[in-house]
Amino acid sequence: MLVRGITGTYLQSGYISGKEQNHRLTGTSWVREAEEMLATDASVAASWRVLKQTLLEATWRFEPGDQSDELSKRLCDYANEAFGFDGYPGQITIPWEDQLSYMWEFAPIGYRYFEELYRVAPCASGEMKVWLDRFADREPSAHLRWESADGQNLDAVLQATRGNRQPLPIPADKLLLLTLNQTGSNFEGRGLLRPAWWWWRFKQRTSNLIGVGVERWAVATPRISVNRAMAEEMGLTDHDIDTMIDRAAAQAQAYVAQEQSYLVDNPVVSFQTYGEQKLDSSHALSIIRECDNQIAQSFLAQFLHLGITDTGARSVGEVHLSVFRRSALNLCDMIASRVGGVDRRAAGTIGRLVRWNFGEVNPAQLPVLKHSGLDADELAESLSSLSTLVQFGLLTPEDDLERSIRQRIGAGELPEEANRSFFDRISATSPAGGGGLALAERYRKLMKGARK
Template sequence: MASLENESGYATPGFSFWNPDEDEKTPELRWPLNVDIYDTMRRQDAQVISVLRAVTLPIRRTEWRIDANGAPAEVAQFVAENLNLPLVGAEQAPRPVRTRDRFSWQEHLRLALLMLTFGHSFFEQTYRYEAGRFHLRKLGWRPPRTIAKVDVAADGGLVAIEQHGTGPKRARMKVDRIVAYTNDREGGNWLGASLLRPAYKFWILKDRLLRVGAQTVDRNGMGVPVYKSPPAPERLTGDELEAWQKAELKRGLDLAKSFRSGNQAGAAISHGAEMELLGVKGTLPDADKPIRYYDEQIARAVLAHFLNLGTETGSWALGSTFAEFFTLSLQTVANQIADVATQHIVEDLVDINFGTEVPAPRVVFDEIGSRHPVTADAVRALIECRALTADDELETYLRTVYGLPAHNPSTARKRPEEGENATQTAAER
């Protein structure tokens, strides 16, 4: 039965290292050059950073929890404490006053989502031994620009990653210590594909157009100074005339180049000379339309069509449809994050401390966009149907939401008891 257990084919050309150069046809977007390109795109372009924030912020904003998933209560509690996340169906324990040397899920999530920008985001697991167990101390982020090599098995599985070192020796981390988030991985390509890859063409064209537009305004907004020399003196002939003409042209060119606008701007020219500001004859090309088009295409690359509302469609009528479609794409990204975290953080933590046979919890999250606004009518309806019980914590929350003053027991009025005549109670007050 050995043939049923072994693979005959392969998923990785070369059997040891995935070479992305064979897939990428644009030279500057071949790894590792593309890391700097994508970093520049997200730092310099307002539309690009808006797109990335539209994708990542809702995922970071939603509530993340640990679901016991059939694991013993002790195991689920241990995992929840290590990841600093609440258990599903249980009240979150008060956070410690000091959080030094504690794992932060929110920070980890922020860095994990950089896989959308660069295509990949790697972390190295480190633990501390305390009270007979290994506690998750840190998931050290390994920046994409520091990755020197990715070792991949023939079946496409990750073997190890290497980082550029300060000396001749590279830092090598094997797969059992790695948490790897990869966007749109195919085969053994653990470098993934950036969310910005389809937007690169439109970004580079927009960047060039913006630069040309700035130069156009700079050169033609005031006009180009042009100097016309006066007629040459009639007494000059031959070499003297040629020398005078060269000197006059140089003097006029220096004057035109030094001309600046401002309160103290001015020029002095000799009798018969002329100085004027000339603009472009005809109309300048309109750069606004192509720039808007490029912005629309950048948003389309991540299904963020709603960023184009008012420019692309001219109406907000399709806003809810676009937003719903976009939310579904965010759910998919969050599911991937939860799946990788469950397999390579939670299960590793359980295996080390409780053994491989013990059921492991899983990382879950609230449905993105599922929150409803808190209204007085909604709260009243929930209390009347007894789906919600009014208590002090609910009152404090509602007072905060609606900007009401804090509860003061010394001035509180007596509430009508259940079944008691409200009018009579009011008269007694």
């Protein structure tokens, strides 16, 4: 295959450049910045937490690539046994759900990679197989550079030295790389936190100003007043007045420093306050609320801010929730795509395992990793309108529909004696006129048969 073009990504000496104009937000500097955002900002942490908890609710299993092919079914059974899906205890030493807990951390930063560790053990039938032991987490903060011979494709990753140990390069065919919004050879992608960074920094500055204002106005500034007329009446000299002022200044300093809780004055030297006024932080707080809203939008979690004001609509919340759910589904699709598929650089784990255990197979026969549990429940969303649909003749109430509803809500099978005809259901669901409607329908059918 002749390749004429290039990816266009600046990948020189293992470092990516040109994608981010703010050098503070590149490489490990960005990793540290993102980790600080998650650790110190409540809005950032809440937005990511609600998305991560949603992602962790998904249920996973492998399905045959070809439902009619016996080899596909065998490969699917092997994959489910390897990962602990579909009732198998699993050959991996760390449960898949526990591994997902740290694997999902790629999304806020933009990337994260995992070293695939393998082991040999007997399968359920006793035959020796090669299994995935676990996806060993390799934190982005330990990343050093990307190894690429042609400056286009990933060959390996090299980690930074920790202590006195120099890690060996991890080859791409022993690696699972998760990258969000990757283009070209930009293996670091662009994380969910990047659009929120400016708002986070602005929120920090605004919060700091509020803090300065609180400290500034929490204790009024003492002002020392000198009554010269009273001093003359009392026959005090300038030296006496200066001494009183020095003593008052010392008291004021101790009071501001909270070393003293009272002030002692006299008819000549007394205390007043300067610049004392009520602190109005409403404008600054409105800015912080807008920053929180923008941060939530970067995670498509705007619904977190519904209900905290005097306005809002349930339908708006449902739209936000639907968009948020679609975002979670897309992230799950990304995991499924990277773990599944043919053996390839930094992906295709199941393809490697199948090749080692079963030899070369048709890619269409490979197991397909599927997820469920995050899709919208059409039945739950339509229950409120079922009676209206039946009333206007757009839905027929029959036994199969009831069986479907009972199955979805866990009510068990429909008993044989509970079967009802269409006319019985119409009579039961229409208290006014239902019996007449059923009788009229029966009469029309009888008349139609008589004409024949």
